[in-house]
Structures are given as C-alpha cells and as structure tokens.
Amino acid sequence: MFHVSFRYIFGIPPLILVLLPVTSSDCDIEGKDGREYQHVLMISINDLDTMIKNRTNCPNNEPKVFKKHACDDNKEGVFLYRAARKLKQFVKVNNSEDFNLHLSRVSQGTLQLLNCTPKEDNKSVKEQRKQKSLCSLGILLQKIKTCWNKILRGSKEH
Amino acid sequence: MLQITQDLIWTPGWNGVGELATCSVIFGALLNVKCLTFDKLQEMYFIKTKKFLLIGDSEIHVKLGGKNITSKKLNIVEIVKPEAPFDIRVIYRKGANDFLVTFNTSHSQKKYVKELMHEVAYRQEKNENDWMHVNLSSTKLTLLQRKLQPDAMYEIKVRSIPNANYFQGFWSEWSPTFHFRTPEITGRMDPVLLTISILSFFSVALMVILACALWKKRIKPIVWPSLPDHKKTLEQLCKKPKKNLNVSFNPESFLDCQIHKVDGIQARDEAESFLQDTSSQLDESEKRRLGGGMQGPTWPSEHAAITPKAFREDLPFGCLAGSISMCEALVQSSSRSPDCREGGKNGPHVYQGLLLGPGTTNSTVPTPSPFQSGILTLSPTAQGQPVLTSLGSSQEEAYVTMSSFYQNQ
Numbered sequence: 001m002f003h004v005s006f007r008y009i010f011g012i013p014p015l016i017l018v019l020l021p022v023t024s025s026d027c028d029i030e031g032k033d034g035r036e037y038q039h040v041l042m043i044s045i046n047d048l049d050t051m052i053k054n055r056t057n058c059p060n061n062e063p064k065v066f067k068k069h070a071c072d073d074n075k076e077g078v079f080l081y082r083a084a085r086k087l088k089q090f091v092k093v094n095n096s097e098d099f100n101l102h103l104s105r106v107s108q109g110t111l112q113l114l115n116c117t118p119k120e121d122n123k124s125v126k127e128q129r130k131q132k133s134l135c136s137l138g139i140l141l142q143k144i145k146t147c148w149n150k151i152l153r154g155s156k157e158h
Numbered sequence: 159m160l161q162i163t164q165d166l167i168w169t170p171g172w173n174g175v176g177e178l179a180t181c182s183v184i185f186g187a188l189l190n191v192k193c194l195t196f197d198k199l200q201e202m203y204f205i206k207t208k209k210f211l212l213i214g215d216s217e218i219h220v221k222l223g224g225k226n227i228t229s230k231k232l233n234i235v236e237i238v239k240p241e242a243p244f245d246i247r248v249i250y251r252k253g254a255n256d257f258l259v260t261f262n263t264s265h266s267q268k269k270y271v272k273e274l275m276h277e278v279a280y281r282q283e284k285n286e287n288d289w290m291h292v293n294l295s296s297t298k299l300t301l302l303q304r305k306l307q308p309d310a311m312y313e314i315k316v317r318s319i320p321n322a323n324y325f326q327g328f329w330s331e332w333s334p335t336f337h338f339r340t341p342e343i344t345g346r347m348d349p350v351l352l353t354i355s356i357l358s359f360f361s362v363a364l365m366v367i368l369a370c371a372l373w374k375k376r377i378k379p380i381v382w383p384s385l386p387d388h389k390k391t392l393e394q395l396c397k398k399p400k401k402n403l404n405v406s407f408n409p410e411s412f413l414d415c416q417i418h419k420v421d422g423i424q425a426r427d428e429a430e431s432f433l434q435d436t437s438s439q440l441d442e443s444e445k446r447r448l449g450g451g452m453q454g455p456t457w458p459s460e461h462a463a464i465t466p467k468a469f470r471e472d473l474p475f476g477c478l479a480g481s482i483s484m485c486e487a488l489v490q491s492s493s494r495s496p497d498c499r500e501g502g503k504n505g506p507h508v509y510q511g512l513l514l515g516p517g518t519t520n521s522t523v524p525t526p527s528p529f530q531s532g533i534l535t536l537s538p539t540a541q542g543q544p545v546l547t548s549l550g551s552s553q554e555e556a557y558v559t560m561s562s563f564y565q566n567q
Contacts, residue, residue: 031213039324040212043269101208104189109213 027077027116032155037148041109044102045141051099058135071147077114080151083144084110090137106144186216187234210234212270238327240265240274240318243297248314248338250303257306257340259299261316261333266297273321277329280314282307283337295321309342 031037052058071079087107091100185193189209196203212235219229246261265274278299279289292299306312314337318330369377389407 035324036213039270047269097208101189105211108189108211112211112214 027081027114029077029080029114029151031113032151034152034155036109036113037152041106041148042145044105044109045145048099048102048106048141049138051096051102052134052138052141056134058138071143071150076147076151077116079147080110080144081114081116083140083147084108084114086140087137087144090140106141110144183219183221184216185219187211187214188216235324236326238271238320238325240271240320240327240330242331243276243316243318243333246314246316246333246336248301248312248336250338250341255303257301257303257338259301259314261297263297263318265318271320271325273323273325274318275321276316276318278314278316279332280312283311283313303340306340308340311337311339313337 069079069082084107087103087110091103095103183193183195184205187210188194189211191209194205194207194209196205215231215233217229217231220227241264243261243263246259249258249260250256251258259278261276261278263274263276265271274295276294276297278292278294280292280301281287281289313335315332315335317332320327393407
C-alpha cells in the first residue's frame with residue numbers, strides 16, 4: 001500500500017504541471033479598436049524601424065529570435081505580452097534618447113493595453129537571455145506589428 | 159485647464175491668489191519614470207517633457223508644504239491644445255472669380271497630433287462682430303467673389319482643434335489676421351461681348367419687325383392658309399384663248415356688247431344659202447367652242463344651223479360652206495369685227511355657247527350688232543337636236559348662266 005501512494009504523490013502532480021499550460025487563460029486586450037495602436041504605438045514602431053535601417057544592414061536570412069513564440073489564434077495577447085517584455089531588454093544606455101523612448105513607449109504601451117493573469121507574469125520573468133542585436137529587434141518589432149494587425153482585423157470582422 | 163503640446167502646463171483653478179502649491183506632480187502614463195514635477199513660472203506650473211506615454215490615465219497632485227491639497231485624474235490625450243496656425247494668405251484668381259485662402263500649421267510636421275480641424279473666420283472690416291465661419295480639414299479654402307461685397311476691405315483668421323479621432327482638446331489661439339480688398343466690378347464690358355450683344359439685339363428687333371410687317375401677306379398664308387374662294391378659283395381655271403378674251407362672270411363687263419334676243423331658228427334652207435353666200439367672222443374661241451362639242455372636220459357641215467339672219471348682213475361666210483382652211487382665213491380676218499369692243503367680242507361667243515333660250519338677254523340688250531348672240535348649235539346632229547328643240551320650244555325659259563348664279567348670290 002505504501003508504495004502505491006508514492007506513485008500517486010510523485011507521478012500525478014508533474015503530470016498536472018505539464019498539462020496546466022494547455023488550460024492556462026489568455027491575456028485580455030483592451031485596445032482592440034486600434035486607436036491607441038494607430039495613433040501611438042504604430043508611429044513609434046515605424047520610427048524605430050527607420051532608425052534601425054539607418055544604423056545597420058540586416059541580412060536577409062532571419063536571425064533566430066523569439067522562435068518559440070508565435071502570434072497564434074487566441075494566443076495573440078500572450079505573444080504581445082511576452083514580446084513587449086522582451087523589448088525592454090533592448091533598452092541600452094548607448095542608444096539615443098529618442099530610440100530608448102520609442103522602445104519604452106511600444107513596450108509600456110502594449111503592456112498597458114493588455115490585462116494578463118499573474119501566471120503569465122511569473123512565467124515571463126523566467127525567460128532566458130536573448131539576442132540583443134538591432135536586427136533581431138527589427139524582426140521582433142515586425143512580429144509585434146503583424147500580431148497587432150491580426151488582432152485589429154479580427155476585431156473588425158466581429 | 160491643462161495645455162499640452164510637447165509640454166504640460168498646469169494652470170491652477172483659483173487664479174493664483176495667495177501661496178500656491180510648492181510642488182505639483184504627475185503620476186502615471188510616463189515613460190521610464192514614476193512621476194514628474196511641475197516647474198513654476200509666475201502664475202503657472204508647467205512641465206516640458208518627451209516622456210509622455212500617451213496611453214492611459216495620469217494623476218496630478220498639488221501639494222502645499224508637503225501636504226497633498228488636491229489631485230486630478232485625467233488622460234493627457236484629451237486635453238490637447240494645438241499650436242496656432244500661421245502664414246495665412248489670400249490670393250485673388252481673376253479667371254475663376256474667387257479667392258484662394260491658404261495657411262500653414264506646425265502640426266503637419268508633428269508625429270502624433272497631426273490631424274486637426276481648422277476654422278476660418280472672415281468679415282468685412284466695417285461690420286463689427288459679423289464673422290463668417292468655415293470649417294475645413296485641409297489648409298486650403300476657396301471663397302467665391304460673388305459672395306463677397308465688391309470693393310470692400312476684409313480680414314480673415316484661422317484656428318485649429320484636434321479632430322477627435324484619438325486626440326481631443328481645445329481650440330488653438332487665432333492666427334494673425336490677414337487683410338485683403340475685393341476688386342470692384344468694372345462697368346466696361348469686354349468689347350467683343352458688347353459688339354455681339356448689340357448685333358444680336360438689332361437682329362432680333364429686325365426679325366420682329368419683319369414678322370409683323372409680312373405677317374398677313376407672306377407668313378399667315380403659309381402658316382394658316384385660307385380656304386380658296388370658288389368664284390376666284392373658277393375664274394383662274396378658265397383658260398383665256400386670246401388676250402382679248404374677257405373671261406368674267408361679272409355681267410357688267412359685257413355692257414359694251416350688244417346682246418340681241420334670239421327670235422328663233424331660221425329655216426334650214428335659208429341658213430344654207432346664207433352660209434354659202436357670206437363668210438363669218440369667227441374667232442378662235444368660237445371655233446374652239448364649236449369644236450369643243452364636236453369634231454373638227456365636221457364643223458363646216460354644221461354651219462347650216464347658224465342663224466343666217468344674224469350673219470347675213472355683215473359677215474363673210476365663205477368658210478361656212480367650204481373647208482376649214484377658209485374658215486381659218488376668216489377667223490384671222492379680225493378686221494371686220496363688229497361694234498363690240500375687242501375685249502367684249504369674246505363675250506358673246508362664250509355667251510352664245512351657253513345660251514339655251516332667248517329669254518334672259520332682255521335685261522342686257524345693247525344696240526343691235528351684227529354679231530348677234532345667235533345660237534350656234536353646231537354640235538353634231540345627235541347632240542344638237544335636243545338643244546335645237548329646246549331652243550325652238552322654250553323661248554320663255556330663263557337664261558341659266560353662270561352670271562345668273564353670280565347675281566343670285
């Protein structure tokens with residue numbers, strides 16, 4: 001009898017832990033009408049793109065950045081949340097003030113519009129170190145832009 | 159009221175009486191910082207920074223001596239006051255007869271508050287407080303010349319407000335006023351236009367006069383043709399054999415001719431002898447008339463019915479017994495015409511063709527003439543006999559002539 005209880009104690013909880021992400025709740029997106037994105041976030045993203053292109057020549061092959069995460073259906077909020085938090089890592093001292101401000105605006109503005117559960121907060125903290133090159137930043141920004149467009153298209157259809 | 163462009167200005171609501179807050183702080187909706195402190199400038203507190211997030215609400219706290227006096231929650235994007243437009247100009251376009259108003263705004267170069275609604279106000283300088291307002295989203299406006307007073311001085315100004323898609327707020331200050339004068343309307347017309355207008359006026363007047371003058375004679379018969387008069391139509395239908403032939407249904411034209419009663423038809427023998435002896439003076443009309451009812455070659459033989467009494471006295475009758483050629487010769491000898499005038503000579507011939515009895519000639523009997531209105535029943539025998547018999551038997555019959563028809567009317 002005792003050995004049977006051990007199986008249940010040490011076997012099932014890990015199973016539950018593994019299965020939990022499937023049932024995890026999504027982030028709520030507040031700016032679905034697109035006003036904040038079109039009048040504030042998109043402007044900053046475009047300015048950052050311009051500044052990155054002026055400073056570096058990125059290769060055509062896409063660097064591996066944020067590969068694990070994608071703007072899947074019903075997972076857009078989570079993706080944006082993680083992407084916005086990752087943007088903060090690109091804020092550096094040697095960047096210009098405008099560059100840093102735009103980065104902060106996109107990051108903080110996106111987070112302001114998302115209402116995510118604490119579980120997501122805890123999980124994102126554990127993200128590992130990522131590449132911090134400007135080209136990867138540019139790709140990340142494009143992914144954020146694409147995901148926002150997807151969200152807005154979906155909200156228009158509804 | 160808070161004004162924001164790239165800076166944030168905090169104006170206290172109590173007109174700044176007494177000691178104002180020593181510190182005013184804004185929390186929230188800031189980038190990379192938790193709060194910012196206002197700077198004091200005379201009666202105003204202001205912040206000039208780029209660290210506005212522009213998303214979400216902020217809180218402003220007014221502190222006095224470290225204590226929090228009041229606070230206000232607001233969204234910065236809802237209290238935007240744009241910068242005033244500038245460089246307003248008015249250009250008169252003669253070809254289009256309008257005024258083109260253009261102005262400039264610094265917000266066309268800005269990143270966030272780009273879309274504005276503008277208000278243009280203009281008035282005549284002498285009319286106080288009589289401003290006309292026009293709203294537009296672009297920086298160009300057209301004013302029509304006909305809607306403005308000519309030769310007048312106008313002033314114009316413009317202001318802006320966020321167009322409320324995302325950014326909202328207050329009207330900006332008015333731009334500096336621009337003055338312009340509308341051109342006066344010249345009395346002198348274009349000479350070409352003047353010439354054309356005069357020519358067209360005169361041509362129209364001429365056409366009206368011609369229409370009035372020629373209405374009855376020319377225009378009305380075509381537009382409203384009158385029904386033909388049967389008497390006139392008949393006169394026109396009658397063909398004149400000679401110029402001298404007077405064709406008319408009016409008996410008064412035969413007054414010159416002597417009309418004799420026909421007493422009767424002489425015996426045939428007497429007529430024959432008479433015809434052989436004398437030659438008649440026959441007109442073409444008589445010949446024609448005779449020929450109308452009969453065949454030409456048979457004409458001489460039918461002369462036997464001519465009243466020899468009428469022709470015996472004067473007229474040569476050589477042709478009556480002879481051939482047609484002789485008759486033609488006689489016809490041509492118009493010198494032996496009777497007393498009837500030339501024009502009236504034809505009358506009795508025609509008359510004779512129509513006479514059926516002697517009765518009606520009593521009213522118009524002139525002096526006897528050799529050319530009596532004898533009855534020339536020179537129709538073929540088959541046709542003539544009924545006429546002869548009627549002549550012989552009905553002396554009392556009234557003459558039925560076309561003139562009688564005319565008179566009866």
